[in-house]
Amino acid sequence: MSDVLVLCYHAMSRDWGAGFSATPDRLEAQIGSLLERGYEGATFSDAVNRPLAERTLAVTFDDSYRSVIELAAPVLARLGVPGTVFVIKICRILKRAAQRRRPSRTSGAISSGTRSKPASA
Numbered sequence: 001m002s003d004v005l006v007l008c009y010h011a012m013s014r015d016w017g018a019g020f021s022a023t024p025d026r027l028e029a030q031i032g033s034l035l036e037r038g039y040e041g042a043t044f045s046d047a048v049n050r051p052l053a054e055r056t057l058a059v060t061f062d063d064s065y066r067s068v069i070e071l072a073a074p075v076l077a078r079l080g081v082p083g084t085v086f087v088i089k090i091c092r093i094l095k096r097a098a099q100r101r102r103p104s105r106t107s108g109a110i111s112s113g114t115r116s117k118p119a120s121a
Contacts, residue, residue, distance in 0.1 A: 002051035005039060006058045007031070012071035024071045031059065031079055041081030059083045 010020040012027065022030075035041075040053035047058035059081055061068045068085055076083045 002054055002056055004047050004051050004056045004058070005034065006044065006047065006060060007034075009059070009061050009068075009072070010063055011065040012067040014071070021067075024075050027072060028075045028079065031057070031075070031081055035079060035081070041076075041079070043082050044084035057081065061085045063088060 007030065009022055009027070011022075012024060013021045014023055031041075034057050037055070039055040039057035042051060042053070042056050042058055044058045044060050046052070047056045059076065061072065061083060063086070068083070072083065
């Protein structure tokens, strides 16, 4: 049986003090600590449906804020951890833009989210 951990984030910011915002340094420290403890990164879909590691980590972002691409994606790429972004239906344009702008070394998934957050494809 696998140990699956899902970290859920919203916005990323270097200086915005909102409770749902995290800094890139904090994101890197949190994920880095889990990697040091033996967790391996996976997309949300893989973590939930077919975790390949004994300790699986999925990093998700709600609401598709631009800061995810600008600030979180480089951190995830450095750490070699994929991310999953849940995009609300009104933001389909952002989804397409994010797919075009995603750094080539970054893997992950972008899913259309709903109130119940279905598993990503």
